[in-house]
Amino acid sequence: MSHHSDFEEQLFERLVEDPDSDGGLSDAQSRVEPRNFLRHILSLAASKLADGLVDAKLVLSWLLTHLGAGAGVIGLLVPVREAGSLLPQLFTAGAIGALPRRKWAWAVGSVVQGLAALAIAGIALTIEGPAAGGAIIAALAVLALARSVCSASYKDVLGKTVGKSRRGAATGFASSVGAAGVIVFAGLLLWQPLDRAVLVIGAVALAGVAWNLGGAIFATLDEEAQPREEVLSLSQSIGQLRLVREDGQLARFIVARSLLVGSALAPPYLLVLAAAGQGDRQLGLLVLASALASLLSSWVWGRMSDRSARRVLIWSGVAGAIALGAALVLAAVGLAQVTGAIAVVLFGLMIAYHGVRQGRTTYLVDMAPDDQRAAYTAVSNLVVGVVLLVAGAASAGLAVLGAHWAVAAFAAASALGAWVAWGLDEVSE
Template sequence: MDIEEELFEKLVDDPQQAGGLDPDARRAEPGNFLRHVASLAGSKLADGLIDPKLVLTWLMTHLGAGAALTGLLVPVREAGSLLPQLFTAGAIGAFPRRKWVWAVGSVAQGLAAIGIGLVALTLQGVVAGAVIVGLLAVLALARSACSASYKDVLGKTVGKSRRGTATGLASSIASGGVILFAVVLLWGGLPREVLVIAAIMLAGAFWVLGGAIFATLREQAQPRQGVMTGGQALSQLSLLRSDAQLGRFVAARAALVGTALAPPYLLLIGAGQDGNERQLGLLVLASALASLLSSYVWGRLSDRSARQVLIGAGLAGGVALAIALGLAWMGLAGSIWAIPAVLFGLMIAYHGVRQGRSTYLVDMAPEDQRASYTAVSNLVVGLVLLAAGALSAGLAALGPLWVIAVFALASFAGAWIAYGLDEVSA
């Protein structure tokens, strides 16, 4: 037994089960499992190091890019990762080995991240901000290709009962790395801008390395047929009229996008205040801890009632943002603990929204229409993200508190809309 097989048997509960794999894929599974963990951990760690909600927002503020461009970071990243999947899934499905799509997409993300680091070293102001937003759009497009291809590759190379272990282990490793990054920021041995730019460059290196590792997967050639094209996805919009519950679910999900879009504005209301030099480290730490502590709990609760998770997460997001407004009104938003504490609560809500919406859609959709329901939901919410990002960036001209107030109201509205959903969880 070689080292790969020994590690595989120690990391999974049922190494001897076939897990839906044929004999050839089964023989290659131990090595493929470890390659999945390594490449996905690198990708997730890179995500944390360049986090548009916090790290890029801080960088844009430091460069003097302005609130309008800063407000575009998260919607460009989220919508850019979501919308292209509708139109690329068919082309990706035609590849005999989809690992190359993920590998090339990961390398492209890495190159875009390195480009952002170089911009931070050479440009300032609005010009720097515009170029960074453009490079982030390229990164998001590459990310969409990775997202559209990953589940298929995972299903072909890792057995059913071991896929969650592979992705969960990768997430845990990445969370540990992000927490270490937060500790380094808090330590403050070097100027904050040096640490941030170094982290962005390191994120680029992790993406490139992850793509190189993923390319070594032993994936069998197996073209897939019947993949929905972008045009077919657009034609499915009629489902919003024919299925009232789908329409209500999409409306709830759209209203709850504020949990994803609000963090940059929280950072803006705390910028330039006392303790700001250490605040970025606290924000990154708060976000990483929220993910580490809440994702599993939300997952278990979603299995019981994804509807109630959406309600609870919406209320939690609205309360967190309302607290931010109250702290700003009392003049406490600049305290070193205030915004990190609010962000911790908001990120717990964000992960609840993510877990609840994913579980609810899978439980609600008829098995033979799951792809159609997913495509419609992604299309509408992707467009809402772009519109909300543009509107909030414009509203930010009046001040970030106005944006936070709107997102707080939208979160409460999302919880109310979710209250009217049917119970679909077992």
């Protein structure tokens, strides 16, 4: 008896390069891989769509400005969102490891993200000024914590339920589907059939619904139970940092990944260079540029990273350096304020950003020993989370001298990150 429909089988065969190899899965997991593959795509696409609609870099920055929250609070958005989803993983990875089926951690995390997004929409409708800013940052912190649970559990479930050379195809395709939805949102922002604030708050609420739906679908995955891993105490968790000392490749990977954080932290400074402040027209263009970059690049990066995640990291570092360099040139010759100019730069930078994300995820899953995948992920995320907070503070300090200083620093770091990634071992074969 087949465990999945012909449709699931056909879709699976169409989307992956080698549907017949076992990909390192157990016999039981191989049999249900096509239906699991489809569920991964559906739940991850819902999550990616929600991510795009609650984009801290663009959408929430605009919303807080609209609510009059104050510049200081707006500067907290990206570091809270990025570091908050990475730092807690060292402490949650042990508890997740104790679960026989890790899919529950992701499903619950997704639902909590959804509830936090609905809370942000509710706050935006009822409060204004600095109080709204503080409440939204608090809800975003909860969302980021829930996201960290999803992030710490996802690679493990993906590794157990989708074969080795097919994981990039699943995550890349889901990213593209999610991006298509965000493009529709950008189109609405540009066309503006309703008041822009209504559109933005409606999008945040829709994200809440999408995350809840994604969690419900993920809970239906067929995941084999596995022996309960020993839960690590806090001191043991921190002791996992020894992996950085013991594994030179892991250390080099973390350095490369840390240098490539500019693609995540630079966009708010590009907004400043555009001198558009919150030019209403610019928001739609920037969201469109960001979503188009995701749509056009995620699938390609996904397939490329199945062949060589190392090369994806190198190329995305180079692309980030070129995009940020272009922003500096535009600012120097006085063209940064031209409508659409910075949107084009952001498009290039977001292509680099998605390359960094896809490359680092695939590289880590392929590099880590099977029984230490969660530990490698947690250690790498802890170090990069600290780097994000420090880099966020340092770039804010540099930006006091002028936004172009922060952009220049991120451009140099991206180029250096590509050079460090060049020295990594190939692990995709």
